[in-house]
Amino acid sequence: MLDAAIPALLRRFIGPLVQRGELAIALPGGEKLVFGDGTAPRAHIRFTDRTAVVAMLRDPDLQFGELFMDQRLRVEEGTVYDVLELLLRDDRDVPPNAFVRMLDAWRMRLRPVLQHNLPGKSRANVAHHYDLDDRLYELFLDAGRQYSCAYFERGDEDLETAQRAKQRHIAAKLLVEPHHRVLDIGCGWGGMARYLAGVAGAAHVTGITLSQEQLAHARRLGEDTAFADRLDYRLEDYRHTPGRFERIVSVGMFEHVGVGFYDTFFQRCRQLLTDDGVMLLHFIGNSDVPDFNNPWIEKYIFPGGHIPSLSECTPAIERSGLVVTDIEVLRLHYARTLRLWRERFMARRAEAAALYDERFCRMWEFYLSMSEAAFRFQEIAIFQIQLAVRQENVPLTRDYVAVREKALRLREAALEVAAEVPETA
Known part of the structure; x- marks a missing residue:
């Protein structure tokens, strides 16, 4: 059931972010999703395993970088900067969903612990x-x-x-x-x-x-x-x-x-x-x-x-x-x-x-x-x-x-x- 839901979740979360340019995402099962209007910049990424996609959806702020470091998310066309540009340049116009707001609130509460810089x-x-x-x-x-x-x-x-x-x-x-x-x-x-x-x-x-x-x-x-x-x-x-x-x-x-x-x-x-x-x-x-x-x-x-x-x-x-x-x-x-x-x-x-x-x-x-x-x-x-x-x-x-x-x-x-x-x- 989760495998079937992944493309829909990606469309829901990434679709509103990428309105300009083109971001193609290849999934482990062979399906390919394309976002944007086809103009530059263009980037193509590929997830090597299903759990990598799930991790990305669960906590993109942390997992995007980790997956890239571990090569579970591979940039096959363009650069990782191109991918980030496509994802970030219009994200201020997209309101966060309820799960993201909950995760952000939890991280705000953690600030005093993480920044207790004696x-x-x-x-x-x-x-x-x-x-x-x-x-x-x-x-x-x-x-x-x-x-x-x-x-x-x-x-x-x-x-x-x-x-x-x-x-x-x-x-x-x-x-x-x-x-x-x-x-x-x-x-x-x-x-x-x-x-x-x-x-x-x-x-x-x-x-x-x-x-x-x-x-x-x-x-x-x-x-x-x-x-x-x-x-x-x-x-x-x-x-x-x-x-x-x-x-x-x-x-x-x-x-x-x-x-x-x-x-x-x-x-x-x-x-x-x-x-x-x-x-x-x-x-x-x-x-x-x-x-x-x-x-x-x-x-x-x-x-x-x-x-x-x-x-x-x-x-x-x-x-x-x-x-x-x-x-x-x-x-x-x-x-x-x-x-x-x-x-x-x-x-x-x-x-x-x-x-x-x-x-x-x-x-x-x-x-x-x-x-x-x-x-x-x-x-x-x-x-x-x-x-x-x-x-x-x-x-x-x-x-x-x-x-x-x-x-x-x-x-x-x-x-x-x-x-x-x-x-x-």
């Missing part, structure tokens, strides 16, 4: 993703190892140019001066800290991370700079950082804090900032109502992570005593970033397979593809929130951002010229 759990969560073989990230990131959304001033820049523009944009908003001490919370491989010290001219930059691999790389590159004495990288939780700083920056780390710790995070930032302090928080955000972390991402990629809505984090900011002085929403910039990462990863996929295995490569392809599709077709964007201890710490209008970006661009050019001039005896 220091020990936070370190374990970070190690799960960021302490992978360091050579993996060389395959698709830019030379400066920026593992966060790039900033496309025109839209057609290469990855290196767009990542440098991101650093410049953030540094301009931070209003860094030569006497400033800067804290970089979640410094990754240290690229933002090096920019703030080497180009923006900060007196000292402290970068903290919970990843052993990132720390080693950041220290290695920092030691090779002419301003190594102004850099300090530490394996440290933000809750344990001592001292005071005129500026704080955090890029791509807030997604790992957990909803239950937002008050702790912003209160600690307030304690760390001096009275003339300014902070720039760059993070993946949800432009819709609060939601749960995608279960496949939670299980395989970023355990303990969360994409917050502004309504979840701004109350904690208000309670901390910090003042919101600017909010910018970067729409589609991360979709473009992820497209470039995916293309670079797929071009060097054999090297990733040599480091891990084919299943890992399918997992990584799905991760990059699903993330790009989410930023392109769903309510996911980048939020940049500028915060200050006092509202007069930031200029009256936003004109200063362009002025400072121009000055930073000139400094970058001067440093590049200086690096090309050979030393004289």
Whole structure:
């Protein structure tokens, strides 16, 4: 009876989603279903066994990625990104059915447990993703190892140019001066800290991370700079950082804090900032109502992570005593970033397979593809929130951002010229 019902269930659930393009689905019994209007993009998938189809119908948010990883769902025409585009680009117009609403409600109730990110759990969560073989990230990131959304001033820049523009944009908003001490919370491989010290001219930059691999790389590159004495990288939780700083920056780390710790995070930032302090928080955000972390991402990629809505984090900011002085929403910039990462990863996929295995490569392809599709077709964007201890710490209008970006661009050019001039005896 179930075998006979499967085609009808697929038509019921997938039919409303795929109105444009073409998605063909081959079932284990030989039946083929076709959805859409026959235009591009076109993709063809095949289920290898009946239980795979049942799993997909029961929990598509988790099972689609798992089935693709295990090759029980095979993409035989197009790419997995094409399949996701067909399924996601119009899904906001399709109301969820009763079963999906029940599953979503259950996952919302699980959020406090999954995101209970005490220091020990936070370190374990970070190690799960960021302490992978360091050579993996060389395959698709830019030379400066920026593992966060790039900033496309025109839209057609290469990855290196767009990542440098991101650093410049953030540094301009931070209003860094030569006497400033800067804290970089979640410094990754240290690229933002090096920019703030080497180009923006900060007196000292402290970068903290919970990843052993990132720390080693950041220290290695920092030691090779002419301003190594102004850099300090530490394996440290933000809750344990001592001292005071005129500026704080955090890029791509807030997604790992957990909803239950937002008050702790912003209160600690307030304690760390001096009275003339300014902070720039760059993070993946949800432009819709609060939601749960995608279960496949939670299980395989970023355990303990969360994409917050502004309504979840701004109350904690208000309670901390910090003042919101600017909010910018970067729409589609991360979709473009992820497209470039995916293309670079797929071009060097054999090297990733040599480091891990084919299943890992399918997992990584799905991760990059699903993330790009989410930023392109769903309510996911980048939020940049500028915060200050006092509202007069930031200029009256936003004109200063362009002025400072121009000055930073000139400094970058001067440093590049200086690096090309050979030393004289």
